Amino acid sequence: MRTYLVYFIAVFVPTVCGLQVLAQEAPSATTVSEPEIPTDHLSLLLDPLTKSELEAEVLGWQGLLQAKVRDIAMEEIRIRKQNAVIESKQADSGDQQTEQAEQQKRQDLEKINALREQKAALLERFDIAIEAFKEKGGEAExxxxxxxxxxGIKVQASDGQAIWSALTGWFTSKEGGIKWAKKLLSFVVVMLIFWVLAKIIGSLANKAIARSRNMSSLLKNFLDTFVKRTVLFVGLLVALSIVGVEVGAILALVGGGAFILGFALQDTLGNFAAGIMLLLYKPFDVDDIVEVGGVFGKVDSVSLVNTTIRTFDNQVTLVPNKQVWGQIITNATASHQRRVDLVFGISYSDDIDKAEEVMWQVVENHPLVLKDPETVIEVNSLGESSVDFVCRPWAKTDDYWRVYWDLTKQVKLAFDEAGISIPFPQRDVHLFQHQQEQLELQMSPAQNQPPHQHRRPDKTDPAPVDNDSGDDEGGGESSSD
Incomplete structure (x- = not known):
């Protein structure tokens, strides 16, 4: 007897204690006692729980959801049975029984719509528990x-009344159409608020930026646009979070795809980086006359991707910022003053001092020529056809072309009035005429001359000899038969 008692104590007591320990260690769901708990309250209650406790909560909400889905399935089977009854009654022409069956079906449809609404509420809370469990490292797949x-909603495709009831039930459900209508309205309201806020903040930023004198117009425009779009982007994230979209997942997706996009958009990113450098170092500004990337014209705008230049024949050219920053940039309007380089040539027979005096008079009488820096007029070179002067007055950058064109015209008119010629390129050719006989010898050799041809003797030729009559004094012309 004592042996059995010892055996009983040795086996039963540890088993009971072990069961009690397991019962104490196995967590139970605490939030499922109130199935209609507000979602924000549920999130707060799930936050301090451990991974094992959260798994118990997930299982608890899954059990409630499973039971609700089973109720919907049973109700759906009942409605389909009602459809079969209605069809049989219509075949038997039982109007009163058919009307009763249809009335019962309408009640069942209303009941199943209520069950679906409850299922939607349980699904939302089940999703919250799953996300909390996943954040703590649980396997929630x-x-x-x-x-x-x-x-979702499952209805019989041939049952038009059930389909219509499901649609109207979803639109009028607090967890369906009404809920999403509220979310859509909240999204629109939040975006409108942030749009107005972007306008206000952009206006304040624009006023603050306008006070900076060392900032280019391009950078001011960029910062103004950047501030407004940043506020709108923040508003979009807030609006999406209100609707229920996981903003963190979107940002993680964007971050993961940035690596791939970096390879696919290398040129675009290069233009973007060059655009940032152009805005920061400001080698030119809006309305500046520049030559970049082989294009000469006036700068219309600079974005983060390209620079828009309007040529002087009114063509709009888009130059990628990568080419602009990577090549030589010539800014003709970077300084407030420019030197006008002119070259005038006079004839070698004209008076140099007089020509220089005429040019000084024209330059000094022009109202747009600056007194400081001083104008330079000097003899620069002795060309093939002319004596070349350089005339280098200074003018404001905005008056450069006006001064250039005016001085070119006025110096020409002043030279004409003073009798000073501007020679065009010319070359003197001196011709020396050879004796005719040398030309004839070169053009027609003696052996090819026809008979009876008379020629004029050259001074170096010996006098002809007449074999019949002897020597002939005097060197005249001779002929032979």
């Missing part, structure tokens, strides 16, 4: 698959 599988 199976629970997520179950939630996706039971989501």
């Amino acid at each position: 199976d629970y997520r698959l179950y939630a996706d599988a039971v989501t």
Whole structure:
């Protein structure tokens, strides 16, 4: 007897204690006692729980959801049975029985719509528990698959009344159409608020930026646009979070795709980086006359991707910022003053001092020529056809072309009035005429001359000899038969 008692104590007591320990260690769901708990309250209650406790909560909400889905399935089967009854009654022409069956069906449809609304509420809370469990390191894939599988409305495709009832029930449901209408309205309201806020903040930023004298117009325009778009982007994130979209997942997706986009958009990113450098170092500004990337014209605008230049024949050219920053940039309007370089040539027979005096008079009488820096007029070179002067007055950058064109015209008119010629390129050719006989010898050799041809003797030729009559004094012309 004592042996059995010892055996009983040795086996039963540890078993009971072990069961009690397991019962104490196994956590139970605490939030499922109130199925209609507000979602924000549920999130706060789930936050301090551990991973094992959260798994118990997930299982608890899954049990409630599973029971609700089972109720909907049973009600759906009942409605389909009602459809079969209605069809049989219509075949038997039982009007009163058919009307009763249809009335019962309408009640069942209203009941199933209420069940679907309850299921939608349980699904939302089940999703909150799954996300909390996943954040604590739990394996939530199976629970997520179950939630996706039971989501949605299943109706018989041939039952038009059931389809219409499901649609109207969803639109009028607090967890369906009404809920999403409120979210859509909240989204629109938040975006409108942030749009107005972007206008206000942009206006304040624009006033603050306008006070800076060392900032280019391009950078001011960029900062103004950047501030407004940043506020709108923040508003978009807030609006999406209000609707229920996981903003963190979107940002993680963007961050993951940035690596791939970096390879696909290398040139675009290069233009973007060059655009930032142009805005910071400001080698030119709006309305400056520049030559960049082989294009000469006036700067219309600079974005983060390209620079817009309007040529003087009114063509709009878009130059990628990568080419602008990577090549030589010539800014003709970077300084407030420019030197006008002119070259005038006079004839070698004209008076140099007089020509210089005429040019000084024209330059000094022009109202747009600056007194400081001083104008330079000097003899620069002795050309092939002319004596070349350089005339280098200074003018404001905005008056450069006006001074250039006026002085070119006025110096020409002043030279004409003073009798000073501006020679065009010319070359003197001196011709020396050879004796005719040398030309004839070169053009027609003696052996090819026809008979009876008389030629004029050259001074170096010996006098002809007449074999019959002897020597002939005097060197005249001779002929032979």
